[in-house]
Structure formats: structure tokens, C-alpha cells
Amino acid sequence: MDNIIICPSKYVQGPNVMDNLGAYVKPLGSSVIVLADDFVTQLVEKRVSVSFSEQNIEGYFALFGGECSQPEIERLTAVAKDQRVEAVVGIGGGKTLDTAKAVGAELSIPVVIVPTIASTDAPTSALSVIYTPEGEFSEYRFYTKNPDVVIMDTQIVAQAPTRLLVSGMGDALSTYFEARANERSGKGTMAGGAPTKAAQALAKLCFQILMSDGLKAKIACDNNLSSRALENIVEANTYLSGIGFESSGLAAAHAIHNGLTLLEECHHLYHGEKVAFGTITQLVLENAPMEEINEVIEFCCNVGLPTNLTDMGVLHIDKDKLLNVAKAACAEGETIHNMPFKVTPELVLSAILTAHELGS
Structure with a gap:
């Protein structure tokens, strides 16, 4: 490849x-x-x-x-x-x-x-x-x-609503973790081949900038003002995440987002808000260290991204509905199959419910 x-x-x-x-x-x-x-x-x-x-x-x-x-x-x-x-x-x-x-x-x-x-x-x-x-x-x-x-x-x-900038952070948040999963599995990327070291480096830099500048950028945007932190986050949300996801690969986080579009309760959410919860769910799915999961949850809480189903408007946990979400995430051709292990709807359902509890 x-x-x-x-x-x-x-x-x-x-x-x-x-x-x-x-x-x-x-x-x-x-x-x-x-x-x-x-x-x-x-x-x-x-x-x-x-x-x-x-x-x-x-x-x-x-x-x-x-x-x-x-x-x-x-x-x-x-x-x-x-x-x-x-x-x-x-x-x-x-x-x-x-x-x-x-x-x-x-x-x-x-x-x-x-x-x-x-x-x-x-x-x-x-x-x-x-x-x-x-x-x-x-x-x-x-x-x-x-x-x-x-x-x-x-x-x-x-000058745009802060929620939109924060949603972009949620979308960008998945970039490094999906790139990492793709690297481990050896699957092809949306660019049509294997990832370059440059693309992987951009994906990692994207995550590092989110952690260092995300909250500062949110505060600047709350005041409708630019700042060095906001400039950095705009580049991370747009360019670094864009090159990172396309040339390093998508995995479970975006597939889970796609499944969540089936829930009417989530239709009011922006793309990145659903991806943020998808990222937490992917980390649970791959059994990432709790230190890493907690870092992501803490970041989401600080900037205002959802960390559980309740945050997203799902007030009643219906396992049958969530299983349909998991099945959609695991549909043929979905990016969840870029994970470095076999993924089933039952595993995704378990990860969703666990992510919900951890993020609550």
C-alpha cells in the first residue's frame, strides 16, 4: 500500500x-x-x-x-x-x-x-x-x-457562537485517536493509501494544541475576540484535523457519530458534539488506560462538550435503541472496521453504556 x-x-x-x-x-x-x-x-x-x-x-x-x-x-x-x-x-x-x-x-x-x-x-x-x-x-x-x-x-x-468553535474541538478531538487506531490496524485511509509520518504528526499536534489552548480559545470566543490561542485552535480544528483525519484515517469515533444520528434526541447536536462522545466511546472500546479516558472527559467538561448520553438529550436509556445505534455504527463499510480488532454491535453497545457511566 x-x-x-x-x-x-x-x-x-x-x-x-x-x-x-x-x-x-x-x-x-x-x-x-x-x-x-x-x-x-x-x-x-x-x-x-x-x-x-x-x-x-x-x-x-x-x-x-x-x-x-x-x-x-x-x-x-x-x-x-x-x-x-x-x-x-x-x-x-x-x-x-x-x-x-x-x-x-x-x-x-x-x-x-x-x-x-x-x-x-x-x-x-x-x-x-x-x-x-x-x-x-x-x-x-x-x-x-x-x-x-x-x-x-x-x-x-x-464573532460566531462559542458553541460552534467548541463543536470543532469535539470533531478535532477524535483525530489523533482515530489516526492511532488506523496505524495499529494497518488499514487504508480516506486518502487512498497508508498514512504518512507527516499526517500522523499533524494528528498528534492537533490533540496537543487542543489540550494546551482549547479552554483559552473558548474564553476568547466567549468575548468575541481573537487571540493566539484561538488562532491555534482554528488551525487545529480546520487544517490539522482535516489533514489528520483524511490522510491518517477514521475509526470508531466517527462511526459511532453516524449511528447516533438515528436518535431523534440527538438531532439538535452539532457534528463535533456527537463525535466527542464517540471519542470517549472509542477509548472505552479499545480499553484505553483510565488516565487517558479521564483526560479526554476532563477536557470535554472544561470546554462544554457532552460526556454522556444525558448531556446529549437522551434522558431515558433504551438498550434496544442504543443497540440500533451500535448496529448502524458497525454497518458494512463503516470506519469502525478500521479498529485493530474485530468490532461487533454488542461490543459497541457495551462501550456506549460504559462511556455514559464514566462521563456521568
């Missing part, structure tokens, strides 16, 4: 870099479609339009409907095709960005990703997480290349 690392062609991060968007888009095309939901459109449309005007770029804004589903991808692809655009720009959260990547792939045009939050590691990856129109996990969709440009405006991130 070849060792492979993949990443965006360009990653740009800093306060107010949104104002330079046109300069980064111009080399890719002079006519672009901008995908954003209604709230984000109101937040950035004026700045984006000014930036595009300075570069003589024609920008067409199209409203994103809220779910990265096949019908929504088809709708927006048709809009982009009608406008005969040369590139697609996605501005917003993870589902908007994943939809932009899907539209770009459908039309074989460049993709520029502009997150307004640092809530997931989706921005840098060559894949989209596709959901049903009702919000349940459907599939991973893989592309032949990563986004052409990723632009992270940390001032916008600092």
Missing part, C-alpha cells in the same frame, strides 16, 4: 482575510457561484461583492437550503450550470461547504471553501458527508482532489 497525504492547494488563515477573497478567487475564474445560507449571505454579501468588484469577478449568490443531501446538490448544480460559472465558492458551515464541493465535482470546476465557523474539519477534505433530506447520515462521497483554496477568517470565527 502506498503512503499518501493529500491537502488543499492553498490554505489561508487570519483576521479579516475575507476582504481579500477576490484576489484568491480570481486565478480560478471570473464568473463564480457563491453558496451560502440566508444568515451567512446577509453577514458577508457586501464584503464579498466589494472584493469581487475589485477583481472584476462576477459573483452570483445562491441560497443553500440547509442540508447536504442529494436533492439539494442536484438543485444547486443546476443553478450553477445555468449561470455557466467557472468556479464555486462555499461560505458557511460544514454542510454548506460539503455541498459546494459536491457541486464543484459535478461540474468539474474549481472550489473555494470559506468557513464562517471552525466547527468541523470538513473544509480541507476531498469528500462530503451526504445526509438524507431528514438529516440522517447517508454516505461519504469522495472526490479526485481537495478544494483549491480554503480561507479561514478568524475574526468572523471569533
Whole structure:
């Protein structure tokens, strides 16, 4: 198996870099479609339009409907095709960005990703997480290349709700542990080969930055201000976790997240919030040392991530429902099978219940 690392062609991060968007888009095309939901459109449309005007770029804004589903991808692809655009720009959260990547792939045009939050590691990856129109996990969709440009405006991130930044920490929290499991099992990664040492190092650095700067970044974001710690966490949540998960591998934490989407009680949670509990569950599943499990639980408590089912809204423990979650996590093709041992739904159910008790 070849060792492979993949990443965006360009990653740009800093306060107010949104104002330079046109300069980064111009080399890719002079006519672009901008995908954003209604709230984000109101937040950035004026700045984006000014930036595009300075570069003589024609920008067409199209409203994103809220779910990265096949019908929504088809709708927006048709809009982009009608406008005969040369590139697609996605501005917003993870589902908007994943939809932009899907539209770009459908039309074989460049993709520029502009997150307004640092809530997931989706921005840098060559894949989209596709959901049903009702919000349940459907599939991973893989592309032949990563986004052409990723632009992270940390001032916008600092002004977003703190819960979103913390959710990104939850997503990033799994990166090192899933990479470690993948290394032990020798399974292939989402990059299509074995992990490189560089990707593994980025995954570990991601975890180290979370532990050192996570709480400080949360406090800065609580005050809608940037800081060195927040800058570091934005890079960890987005770039380090993005390269780390894609080129070092996913394992149980994300599969358990996918299973949890079956629980209606968890539908209000963000992706990273469910992944955080999935990480604790993975550590229990692999019988990690209690010192390590406690470190992760303490971190989650400090920044406000769920550590048990009650935190996630599951007020009644129904083992039959949780077994369905475990079965979904163990479905054929799920990343839980990258663990370095055979995993069954019964083992996952046991780990979920144990993680719940430990995190309570």
C-alpha cells in the first residue's frame, strides 16, 4: 500500500482575510457561484461583492437550503450550470461547504471553501458527508482532489457562537485517536493509501494544541475576540484535523457519530458534539488506560462538550435503541472496521453504556 497525504492547494488563515477573497478567487475564474445560507449571505454579501468588484469577478449568490443531501446538490448544480460559472465558492458551515464541493465535482470546476465557523474539519477534505433530506447520515462521497483554496477568517470565527468553535474541538478531538487506531490496524485511509509520518504528526499536534489552548480559545470566543490561542485552535480544528483525519484515517469515533444520528434526541447536536462522545466511546472500546479516558472527559467538561448520553438529550436509556445505534455504527463499510480488532454491535453497545457511566 502506498503512503499518501493529500491537502488543499492553498490554505489561508487570519483576521479579516475575507476582504481579500477576490484576489484568491480570481486565478480560478471570473464568473463564480457563491453558496451560502440566508444568515451567512446577509453577514458577508457586501464584503464579498466589494472584493469581487475589485477583481472584476462576477459573483452570483445562491441560497443553500440547509442540508447536504442529494436533492439539494442536484438543485444547486443546476443553478450553477445555468449561470455557466467557472468556479464555486462555499461560505458557511460544514454542510454548506460539503455541498459546494459536491457541486464543484459535478461540474468539474474549481472550489473555494470559506468557513464562517471552525466547527468541523470538513473544509480541507476531498469528500462530503451526504445526509438524507431528514438529516440522517447517508454516505461519504469522495472526490479526485481537495478544494483549491480554503480561507479561514478568524475574526468572523471569533464573532460566531462559542458553541460552534467548541463543536470543532469535539470533531478535532477524535483525530489523533482515530489516526492511532488506523496505524495499529494497518488499514487504508480516506486518502487512498497508508498514512504518512507527516499526517500522523499533524494528528498528534492537533490533540496537543487542543489540550494546551482549547479552554483559552473558548474564553476568547466567549468575548468575541481573537487571540493566539484561538488562532491555534482554528488551525487545529480546520487544517490539522482535516489533514489528520483524511490522510491518517477514521475509526470508531466517527462511526459511532453516524449511528447516533438515528436518535431523534440527538438531532439538535452539532457534528463535533456527537463525535466527542464517540471519542470517549472509542477509548472505552479499545480499553484505553483510565488516565487517558479521564483526560479526554476532563477536557470535554472544561470546554462544554457532552460526556454522556444525558448531556446529549437522551434522558431515558433504551438498550434496544442504543443497540440500533451500535448496529448502524458497525454497518458494512463503516470506519469502525478500521479498529485493530474485530468490532461487533454488542461490543459497541457495551462501550456506549460504559462511556455514559464514566462521563456521568
